[in-house]
Amino acid sequence: MIKFIIKRLLMLIPVLLGISFIIFAIMSLTPGDPVRMKLGDGATEEEITAMRDEMGLNDPFLVQYVRYVKNALHGDFGKSYRNNVDVFGELMARFPNTLRLAVFGILISVLIGIPVGVISAVKQYSAADNIITILALLMTSLPSFWLGLMMILLFANKLHLLPATGVDTWKHFIMPSIAVAATTLATLIRMTRSTMLDVIRQDYVRTAKAKGASDRAIVFRHELRNALLPVITVIGVNFGSLLGGAMIAETVFAIPGLGSLMVASVRAKDTPMVMASVLFVAVAVGVINLIVDILYAYVDPRIKSQYGAHKASGRDRK
Amino acid sequence: MEQEARRKYKKKSKLKSVWIRFRRNKRALVGMVVLLMLILIAVFANFIVDYDVAISQVMKDRLQTPSAAHWFGTDHLGRDMFARIIYGTRTSLFVGILTIAVAVTFGTIIGAIAGYYGGAVDNILMRFVDVLMAIPSMLLAISVVAALGTGLVNIVIAMSVSQIPRFARIVRASIMSIKGQEFIEAAKAYGASDLRIISKYIIPNALGPIIVQATLTMGTMILTVSSLSFVGLGIQPPSPEWGTMLAEGKDQMRYFPHLVTIPGLAIIVAVLSLNMVGDGLRDALDPRLKN
Numbered sequence: 001m002i003k004f005i006i007k008r009l010l011m012l013i014p015v016l017l018g019i020s021f022i023i024f025a026i027m028s029l030t031p032g033d034p035v036r037m038k039l040g041d042g043a044t045e046e047e048i049t050a051m052r053d054e055m056g057l058n059d060p061f062l063v064q065y066v067r068y069v070k071n072a073l074h075g076d077f078g079k080s081y082r083n084n085v086d087v088f089g090e091l092m093a094r095f096p097n098t099l100r101l102a103v104f105g106i107l108i109s110v111l112i113g114i115p116v117g118v119i120s121a122v123k124q125y126s127a128a129d130n131i132i133t134i135l136a137l138l139m140t141s142l143p144s145f146w147l148g149l150m151m152i153l154l155f156a157n158k159l160h161l162l163p164a165t166g167v168d169t170w171k172h173f174i175m176p177s178i179a180v181a182a183t184t185l186a187t188l189i190r191m192t193r194s195t196m197l198d199v200i201r202q203d204y205v206r207t208a209k210a211k212g213a214s215d216r217a218i219v220f221r222h223e224l225r226n227a228l229l230p231v232i233t234v235i236g237v238n239f240g241s242l243l244g245g246a247m248i249a250e251t252v253f254a255i256p257g258l259g260s261l262m263v264a265s266v267r268a269k270d271t272p273m274v275m276a277s278v279l280f281v282a283v284a285v286g287v288i289n290l291i292v293d294i295l296y297a298y299v300d301p302r303i304k305s306q307y308g309a310h311k312a313s314g315r316d317r318k
Numbered sequence: 319m320e321q322e323a324r325r326k327y328k329k330k331s332k333l334k335s336v337w338i339r340f341r342r343n344k345r346a347l348v349g350m351v352v353l354l355m356l357i358l359i360a361v362f363a364n365f366i367v368d369y370d371v372a373i374s375q376v377m378k379d380r381l382q383t384p385s386a387a388h389w390f391g392t393d394h395l396g397r398d399m400f401a402r403i404i405y406g407t408r409t410s411l412f413v414g415i416l417t418i419a420v421a422v423t424f425g426t427i428i429g430a431i432a433g434y435y436g437g438a439v440d441n442i443l444m445r446f447v448d449v450l451m452a453i454p455s456m457l458l459a460i461s462v463v464a465a466l467g468t469g470l471v472n473i474v475i476a477m478s479v480s481q482i483p484r485f486a487r488i489v490r491a492s493i494m495s496i497k498g499q500e501f502i503e504a505a506k507a508y509g510a511s512d513l514r515i516i517s518k519y520i521i522p523n524a525l526g527p528i529i530v531q532a533t534l535t536m537g538t539m540i541l542t543v544s545s546l547s548f549v550g551l552g553i554q555p556p557s558p559e560w561g562t563m564l565a566e567g568k569d570q571m572r573y574f575p576h577l578v579t580i581p582g583l584a585i586i587v588a589v590l591s592l593n594m595v596g597d598g599l600r601d602a603l604d605p606r607l608k609n
Contacts, residue, residue, distance in 0.1 A: 018449035026465045141590035143541050145548055146582040157572050244454035248545045262457055263549055266464040282452050
């Protein structure tokens with residue numbers, strides 16, 4: 001198990017190098033000058049050249065990249081081009097907001113999605129099942145930022161129940177969490193329903209029924225436990241994308257998190273900030289994937305025995 | 319001659335059986351009818367309403383709620399919302415189709431090469447795909463747009479890059495599963511080239527999953543382009559696009575909710591119809607998946 005974890009963490013290194021190279025190349029080799037943006041239109045050519053020298057932007061691209069990686073390995077992610085703040089400090093200051101949003105979003109999705117999906121499968125073709133599947137389909141089809149806007153209209157502007165923007169109290173997180181949860185929730189319902197339907201037809205479920213197990217025991221002990229495997233993957237993938245992808249929702253609700261930081265930094269050509277936040281998210285996603293794979297072992301003992309083997313990632317065998 | 323006839327017959331029957339299964343699915347049929355209507359609206363937009371109406375600013379008519387003269391009301395610049403929604407359909411579908419076409423083409427090429435040749439080629443290509451997949455797609459899209467600038471072509475590039483891995487994986491997986499089968503052996507034995515085997519025998523067999531994924535992804539792409547436009551990195555004003563309309567309307571939504579409800583509903587109708595068709599196609603192509 002330890003060997004497996006170490007191997008997976010080592011596999012993260014080439015991926016991180018690849019990501020950092022791609023993003024660095026996109027940011028460096030394309031038009032747009034961070035120095036000009038920083039100094040404004042009033043700056044003279046000499047000032048700009050001096051500043052470029054100081055920031056090391058006149059070096060060849062590869063030299064810049066290697067220097068960045070070297071510094072990053074020493075824990076130095078540089079200073080923001082935009083406002084000179086320490087990049088790592090800024091990330092750490094903003095990460096809790098994004099993490100909170102992602103955790104709340106996942107909690108809402110799991111606590112509602114799995115039971116609803118189970119009901120939908122157990123009562124297949126009933127009125128409840130029809131309503132649930134249509135609602136889930138609708139939820140996958142709506143833009144989350146639009147859902148956010150609609151909630152602001154109703155709960156903040158009309159009913160004055162919830163604050164529209166900001167992060168001061170837990171109340172501020174209710175609407176954003178629901179907005180980011182919508183897609184995940186819908187995916188979880190659909191996934192739980194279809195895997196449950198799959199499992200319900202298995203022989204061991206028939207055996208359990210034949211030996212006279214109660215409905216409750218069958219659903220929880222025999223069906224749900226086996227149906228959870230692909231569901232866990234969905235939870236992991238979505239948690240990862242919530243950490244990195246809640247950009248639009250964070251912008252709508254004015255949440256100072258990683259997502260809104262990325263949008264603003266990309267637009268300002270703030271390479272150090274973009275690089276660090278992307279790498280941060282990539283590491284987070286990698287770790288989450290690892291946790292998901294370890295969780296598999298607890299849900300499905302069949303997988304545990306394969307951990308020593310070469311192709312150990314649960315994702316590959318889907 | 320007889321062989322030719324038999325092959326044609328067989329091909330038709332496969333398509334036919336898919337259609338028969340698809341037809342039985344009411345939800346999929348509704349989705350398809352709506353989708354066809356949207357396509358007709360997109361293609362014949364200029365017969366429905368003049369493009370000028372969608373972008374001409376009539377200040378005396380600004381911020382009107384829906385009425386007989388302006389079915390969907392007007393926005394803060396006095397532009398007719400109905401005309402903008404109609405032309406927005408064209409933009410969204412066009413961007414969606416173009417993105418999918420690019421992603422499918424490159425994904426198929428990468429996936430086919432990786433799956434067919436295997437070994438080191440496969441390893442290198444798939445690690446590259448893994449890296450692309452590890453970058454959040456929205457972030458990749460935003461970086462590419464920020465780097466290349468906004469504009470239709472750049473947006474299509476930005477969005478398709480992050481979708482290539484998905485298609486590469488699907489194609490690779492189906493190639494690996496049929497690579498060892500006898501009809502491939504047979505084709506090799508009578509001397510067919512690699513290119514011919516891939517394009518003639520392997521890709522047609524992977525077509526089902528590709529079409530399903532393409533339909534479902536197109537829905538996602540319409541959502542993505544509206545999100546990009548919403549943060550100002552997508553289709554630029556004054557071009558009518560649903561996400562841009564939402565962005566422009568959100569400041570006044572408190573007093574004029576129609577500015578945000580109507581474009582949002584348009585997005586939902588389009589994405590929903592694509593999802594319904596995609597779900598239906600998936601069930602029809604692979605009845606085993608349907609429960």
